[in-house]
Amino acid sequence: MSLFWQTIGKGFLKAMKSRFLLTSCPDLGDFTATCYHSAPAPPMKDERIRVVFHGRVQGVGFRARTCEAARTSGARGWVRNNADGTVECVAEGSKEVLELFLGDVLSSMSRYVRSHEVSRGDATGEFAGFGVHR
Numbered sequence: 001m002s003l004f005w006q007t008i009g010k011g012f013l014k015a016m017k018s019r020f021l022l023t024s025c026p027d028l029g030d031f032t033a034t035c036y037h038s039a040p041a042p043p044m045k046d047e048r049i050r051v052v053f054h055g056r057v058q059g060v061g062f063r064a065r066t067c068e069a070a071r072t073s074g075a076r077g078w079v080r081n082n083a084d085g086t087v088e089c090v091a092e093g094s095k096e097v098l099e100l101f102l103g104d105v106l107s108s109m110s111r112y113v114r115s116h117e118v119s120r121g122d123a124t125g126e127f128a129g130f131g132v133h134r
Contacts, residue, residue, distance in 0.1 A: 044094040046123035048077075051102065055114030057087040062109055063132050069104040070130035073097050080133035091130070092123040 053062070058081050066079040066089055075098060077091035091101055106113060 044096075046092055046125070047095055047098060048090065048092045048121045048123045049098050049102065050119045050121075051089045051091070051105075052082075052117045053087045053089070053105075053109075053113050054085075054116065056112045057109070058085060060109075060112050062087050062112060065108055066105050067130055067132065069101050069108065073101040073104060075101040076127035076130055078127070078131055078133045092125070092127055 063079045063081065066087070069075070070077065070079075070091065073093070075091040075093045077089065079087060079089040082088050089105075091098060093101065102118070106116070
């Protein structure tokens with residue numbers, strides 16, 4: 001038995017007995033552990049948000065900054081200017097990715113955004129990346 005298991009391994013496994021079923025393995029002269037406490041977490045379901053930004057949001061680099069926030073966070077979708085002076089964005093990703101993305105856009109462009117509207121739904125999976133729609 002290695003010095004590691006004598007000093008660290010046994011103590012760690014004994015401390016974790018609420019999560020592991022500890023058994024002795026005579027062939028190895030060591031402890032083995034079988035996890036019985038919990039199953040792997042299911043994969044996160046992707047969501048979709050549609051955001052309309054109001055304010056002085058055109059002509060100030062808003063779309064470029066939104067694309068950068070998407071690349072940084074891992075969000076997928078698009079952003080575009082609307083004829084009414086708003087900027088519209090559709091993004092997909094996990095809840096955490098979308099929160100990071102939207103938080104980044106709002107914090108970095110806060111001086112231009114007067115208000116924003118967010119609607120949520122299920123992701124369609126149609127986007128491979130993020131870009132500007134014209």
